[in-house]
Amino acid sequence: xxxxDLNNANRIYSEFAxxxxxxxxxxxxxxxxxxxxxxxxEYDLAKAEFQKAIAHxxxxxxxxxxxxxxxxxxxxxxxxxxxxxxxxxxKLSYPASNLRVQLQNKKDKLTKVVNAYTKVIQMGSLKGFxxxxxxxxxxxxxxxxxxxxxxxxxxxxxxxxxERDRVFKAAVPAYDRAVEEYKNVIKNIPLLAEKLxxxxxxxxxxxxxxxxxxxxxxxxxxxxxxxxxxDVALKWYKKAEDKISLILYSVAExxxxxxxxxxxQQNPATGTVYLSWKKLLLQKAVAPAIxxxxxxxxxxxxxxSQLNLKNKYVEESKRKILLTSNILADExxxxxxxxxxxxxxxxxxxxxxxxxxGENATTPDGLNSLDYNDQMMSIIDxxxxxxxxxxxxxxxxxxxxSDNQIENDAVLTTQDRLFNLAYENGKLLLDLSAxxxxxxxxxxxxxxxxxxxxxxxxxxxxxxxxxxxKQYAQQNLELSYNIAKDYxxxxxxxxxxxxxxxxxxxxxxxxxxPKEKFIFTSDPTWLVSKEYNLDWINSTFDDSGWEHSxxxxxxxxxxxxxxxxxxxxxxxxxxxxxxxxxxxxxPGFNLPPDTLGAPDSLGQTDTTRIRRSLDLEDKELxxxxxxxxxxxxxxxxxxxxxxxxxxxYFRKHFKLENRVIDGWALITADDxxxxxxxxxxxKGDETKMYEVVDRVEFIELSDFLKIGExxxxxDVTDFDGxxxxxLRFYMELESLxxxxxxxxxxxRQRTAANIDINRLKTIVILNKNRIxxx
Numbered sequence: 140x141x142x143x144d145l146n147n148a149n150r151i152y153s154e155f156a157x158x159x160x161x162x163x164x165x166x167x168x169x170x171x172x173x174x175x176x177x178x179x180x181e182y183d184l185a186k187a188e189f190q191k192a193i194a195h196x197x198x199x200x201x202x203x204x205x206x207x208x209x210x211x212x213x214x215x216x217x218x219x220x221x222x223x224x225x226x227x228x229x230k231l232s233y234p235a236s237n238l239r240v241q242l243q244n245k246k247d248k249l250t251k252v253v254n255a256y257t258k259v260i261q262m263g264s265l266k267g268f269x270x271x272x273x274x275x276x277x278x279x280x281x282x283x284x285x286x287x288x289x290x291x292x293x294x295x296x297x298x299x300x301x302e303r304d305r306v307f308k309a310a311v312p313a314y315d316r317a318v319e320e321y322k323n324v325i326k327n328i329p330l331l332a333e334k335l336x337x338x339x340x341x342x343x344x345x346x347x348x349x350x351x352x353x354x355x356x357x358x359x360x361x362x363x364x365x366x367x368x369x370d371v372a373l374k375w376y377k378k379a380e381d382k383i384s385l386i387l388y389s390v391a392e393x394x395x396x397x398x399x400x401x402x403x404q405q406n407p408a409t410g411t412v413y414l415s416w417k418k419l420l421l422q423k424a425v426a427p428a429i430x431x432x433x434x435x436x437x438x439x440x441x442x443x444s445q446l447n448l449k450n451k452y453v454e455e456s457k458r459k460i461l462l463t464s465n466i467l468a469d470e471x472x473x474x475x476x477x478x479x480x481x482x483x484x485x486x487x488x489x490x491x492x493x494x495x496x497g498e499n500a501t502t503p504d505g506l507n508s509l510d511y512n513d514q515m516m517s518i519i520d521x522x523x524x525x526x527x528x529x530x531x532x533x534x535x536x537x538x539x540x541s542d543n544q545i546e547n548d549a550v551l552t553t554q555d556r557l558f559n560l561a562y563e564n565g566k567l568l569l570d571l572s573a574x575x576x577x578x579x580x581x582x583x584x585x586x587x588x589x590x591x592x593x594x595x596x597x598x599x600x601x602x603x604x605x606x607x608x609k610q611y612a613q614q615n616l617e618l619s620y621n622i623a624k625d626y627x628x629x630x631x632x633x634x635x636x637x638x639x640x641x642x643x644x645x646x647x648x649x650x651x652x653p654k655e656k657f658i659f660t661s662d663p664t665w666l667v668s669k670e671y672n673l674d675w676i677n678s679t680f681d682d683s684g685w686e687h688s689x690x691x692x693x694x695x696x697x698x699x700x701x702x703x704x705x706x707x708x709x710x711x712x713x714x715x716x717x718x719x720x721x722x723x724x725x726p727g728f729n730l731p732p733d734t735l736g737a738p739d740s741l742g743q744t745d746t747t748r749i750r751r752s753l754d755l756e757d758k759e760l761x762x763x764x765x766x767x768x769x770x771x772x773x774x775x776x777x778x779x780x781x782x783x784x785x786x787x788y789f790r791k792h793f794k795l796e797n798r799v800i801d802g803w804a805l806i807t808a809d810d811x812x813x814x815x816x817x818x819x820x821x822k823g824d825e826t827k828m829y830e831v832v833d834r835v836e837f838i839e840l841s842d843f844l845k846i847g848e849x850x851x852x853x854d855v856t857d858f859d860g861x862x863x864x865x866l867r868f869y870m871e872l873e874s875l876x877x878x879x880x881x882x883x884x885x886x887r888q889r890t891a892a893n894i895d896i897n898r899l900k901t902i903v904i905l906n907k908n909r910i911x912x913x
Contacts, residue, residue, distance in 0.1 A: 163199065163207035166192045170210040173217060182221045189214040189221075212264035219255030223273065226252050227280055231288035238288060245284060252277045260331070265368055267331050272375040275320035279386060282313035286393075297404070301424075304397045308431060314390050318442065321386070324379035325446060332372045339372055384439055384452035391435035391459065397428040398466060410481055411514060414474065414521050421470055429466060436460035440543065461536050461549035465556060468532035472560045474525040479567050482518045483574065490515060491578070494597040512600045519604060523611035526564050530615060533557035534622050541626070558632030561619030565639060568612035575605035613643050629653070654800070654873040659793055659851070660709040661868040663690050666790045667714050675788050676815040676852040682790050688712040691865045701805060701832035702867070709805075713855075713865030714787045783860035791851040795874065799844045802872035804835040808855040809864035815852040816843040829864055844872070 173188030196211035226248040231241050252274075259270035290302050332339040401424045406416050436456040443453040493500045493508035501507050506514065536553045540546070582597030616636050623633040640648040666685040674680045691711040702708060806814055806822070807830070813823040814835070821843065822835050851870075857863045 163205040166195050166199070166207040166214075167210045169195065170214050170217075173214065177217055177221060180224075182225065186218060186221055189218050193218075208262060209264065212259055212262040212266055215255065215262065216259045216266040216270060219252060219259060219270065219273065222248065222252045222255050223277060226277060229284070231284050233289040233291055242285075245281060249277055249281055260327075263331065263334055265371060268328055268372045268375045271324045271327055271331070272379055275317060275324050275379065275382070278313070278317040278320045279382070282310050282317050285313050286310035300397070300400055304424075304428065307393065307397070308427075311390060311431060311435075314386055315438075318383055318386055318438075321379045321382045322442070322446070325376060325383075328372055328376045328379070332369070335368065337369050337372060339369065339376070380446070380448055381450060381452075383446070384443055384448055384450050384456075387435050387439035387442065388452040388456055391432045391439070391456065391463075394428055394432040394435065395459075395463065398425055398432065398463070401425045401428060402466075402470065410485060411517055411521075414478055414481070414518070417474055417477075418521075418525075421467060425470070426467060429463060432463050433460055436463065457543075457545050458547055458549045461540055461545065461547075461553055464536040464539065465533060465553055468529040468536070468556065468560070471525040471529035471532065472556075472564065475522050475529070475564045476567065478518050478522045478525065479571060482515060482522070483571060486511075486515045486518060487574070487578065490600060491597070494582070494593060494600070497593050508596055508600070512603075515600075515604060516607065519607050519611070522564075522568060522608075523615070526560075526568075526611070526615045527618065529560055529564075530557065530619050530622070533560070537622070537626060554626075554628055554630070555632070558619055558623065558628070558630065558636060561615060562632050562635045562639070565612045565616040565619075565636065568608050568615075569639070572605050572608035572612065575601045575608060579605055609643075613640070616640050616643070652800075652875060654875060655797070657793075657795070657799075657872045657874070659791065659868075659870045659872075660707075661688075661712045661789075661866055662710045663687050663712060664791075665712055667712070668788050669714055669785065671786070671788065675790070677818040678848060678850040680790075680850075685790065686715060688787075688789060688865075689715040691863070693864055694862055697830060697864075699807070699830055699832055699867070701834070702869070705805075707805075707869055709867045709869040711865045711867050712789070713863050714785070716781075784856065784858045785863070786854055786856040787865070789851075789853045789855065789866055793849050793851070795844065795846050795849060795872070797874040798846060799841065799872045799874045802837050802840060802844075802870065804840065804868070804870035805832050806835065806853070806866075806868050807832045808853070808866045810856060810858050812853055812855045812866065816840060817845065817849055818852075819843045827858070832867075835870075840872075 169188050169192035173185045173192065176182075176185035176188060192214040193211055196206040196208065196214075200206035226245070229241055229245045229248060231238050231245065256270040256274045256277075260267045286307050288306060290299065290306065294302055329339045401420060404420060406413060406420075408416050436459055439453060439456040440460065443449070443456075489502060490508060490511055493502070493506075493511055498507070502511060533553055533556060537550070537557070540550045540553070579598055579601035582594045582601065585591065586594040586598060616639055620633065620636050620640060623629070623636070634653060637648060637651055637653075641652060665688045666682050667688040668675075668682075668685045672680065675682075689712065691713050693711055804814075806812065806824075807828075808824070809829045810827040811823070811825040814821045821839055822833065824833050851868075853866060853868065855866045857865075
């Protein structure tokens with residue numbers, strides 16, 4: 140047979156069978172003859188030889204002779220291979236009458252293929268592993284045949300697309316069945332391996348020894364314990380694993396091709412007809428194709444999770460399912476802009492012509508101003524509908540990612556797209572609202588000056604449009620903002636959305652504004668002098684010759700209720716005084732290095748500045764560590780001849796990058812003080828009650844704070860000599876990030892306009908003069 144001399148081979152095999160009818164090699168001879176015919180695609184002859192091998196094996200078994208099960212099982216497998224080849228050769232071709240017949244033939248042949256391979260599996264031979272895989276492969280081929288069947292060549296391009304999509308969707312259940320069969324392979328290969336006493340995954344297990352027997356089945360089992368048997372089992376096991384993910388991923392990708400094809404469809408319609416057509420396309424064609432894609436990716440993720448599969452197809456499905464889910468949201472977002480373009484560029488000029496043309500004016504298609512206004516309101520409704528669908532679709536994507544613990548770049552992309560869409564289109568609707576308001580005001584002015592009643596319709600039309608556009612904008616901004624709060628998402632878009640909402644409804648959203656906190660407290664970085672200068676309170680004053688202040692150690696027993704209740708501890712500071720009969724100490728000499736601080740990002744030295752984001756209700760204040768005194772009590776005691784009354788002048792520089800929207804300050808001094816900010820007097824206290832802390836409200840500070848360089852100037856006068864307890868100061872300011880500072884300024888102005896100034900002053904005075912129980 141190796142020489143292709145079939146006649147001699149047949150003669151030799153025939154003679155061998157006649158001479159040695161009880162020899163098991165007779166079965167082997169028939170098998171090799173069948174393999175020769177199979178190789179040459181003479182399937183009928185091959186079948187006959189394989190069936191002879193099987194028949195002789197069965198006869199030998201009945202008569203107690205060796206049935207040579209090794210080659211009998213090989214013959215069964217090859218019969219399955221022949222059935223498989225004939226199965227693949229059946230094509231599903233047009234016309235429809237042929238398709239039905241061919242489909243039934245394909246189903247019948249599939250049954251024969253499965254039955255042939257099942258017999259191999261039942262024999263428990265090495266070929267059983269591959270036979271399991273081939274059963275699943277047959278179902279996959281069947282699904283491919285359905286998906287790739289011929290369709291009518293007489294269809295138009297659009298009709299062909301729809302029909303091809305329909306046929307593919309019909310094939311999806313067949314692909315699902317193929318996946319189930321591959322799952323069976325994964326389930327059953329370990330069971331067959333166990334029967335063959337092979338540990339498929341535990342290589343450390345010592346295989347059991349099988350008693351030697353002359354029976355061929357025992358020989359087959361003995362051979363199965365070779366290392367190659369385990370390798371063969373693992374080979375088909377791994378191929379089945381890969382197939383599961385590949386099929387599901389491929390179904391998703393193939394469905395994705397239909398999504399792209401539908402989105403490329405062109406329509407010459409304009410205006411509201413275009414919007415209606417596009418909406419219908421998305422609902423009836425694109426959305427179903429997206430669902431097929433999403434289901435395939437989802438099934439890939441879920442099945443892979445159940446079977447603990449990890450491969451590139453699974454990870455890519457986790458990305459693609461999110462990106463595919465976003466396609467509808469992207470398209471509806473584009474439709475909002477298209478509708479806005481139709482409204483602003485195509486519709487407003489026409490409505491104005493109709494209004495100014497009077498009650499008899501109509502469009503070429505017979506619409507009067509009332510009808511045309513209704514059409515424009517429909518466009519506005521479309522904008523709202525499309526925007527709402529887009530936001531909700533993105534939200535569904537984020538929810539799916541959260542529910543399935545998916546964390547990848549596609550999640551971040553979805554977040555960015557959602558809030559970008561919400562802000563940009565929300566702003567677009569507000570801009571259109573402003574345009575409608577401008578048109579309304581235009582007609583109001585014309586009506587007032589001319590008394591012409593036709594302008595009243597223009598007022599009514601554009602007033603309704605302005606109101607609807609603003610209402611829809613706010614609704615969708617609120618929808619997206621609530622989604623951001625639900626997921627704890629904060630980025631530039633969510634800040635901008637919040638800023639818009641604050642402009643629209645400040646009372647509701649002011650408290651949500653993100654803020655940055657700045658804290659300035661008395662410490663030895665403050666500059667001090669005992670020399671008075673007329674300009675010392677001004678920000679332009681040159682204080683380069685001033686000294687650093689000294690920290691003071693307070694006497695035991697002093698209790699500051701305000702500071703203690705807030706949990707803050709500003710360092711008391713005073714003028715550094717050299718001790719008597721000693722060499723004067725250079726100001727700042729021997730100061731601990733951490734008291735002067737390090738230059739911040741703006742180049743200034745300031746250890747008191749703290750920036751962090753917080754809510755308006757956040758009253759938690761950092762507990763400050765007491766700064767070690769820079770002079771002992773003996774140093775601070777006045778030298779002989781020093782007057783009891785001393786005035787110290789303190790200055791503190793700080794920078795603000797953004798406008799401050801809220802804040803307050805606490806201050807007390809031994810004995811009296813005057814507080815200036817950027818050269819303007821803010822507050823003073825001459826009560827000499829050191830332990831009673833004064834509060835400075837934001838309204839007292841707000842007009843004098845500025846972006847850039849600021850200077851605090853405070854003079855403190857001590858009338859009664861040592862111990863000099865000095866100045867204690869704490870100021871906390873809050874500002875907004877740059878992108879929403881302008882919005883916050885408008886809010887501040889609106890809020891301030893509603894404040895009863897007299898009542899505020901009364902509150903401040905009562906607070907200042909309140910006697911604190913010591």
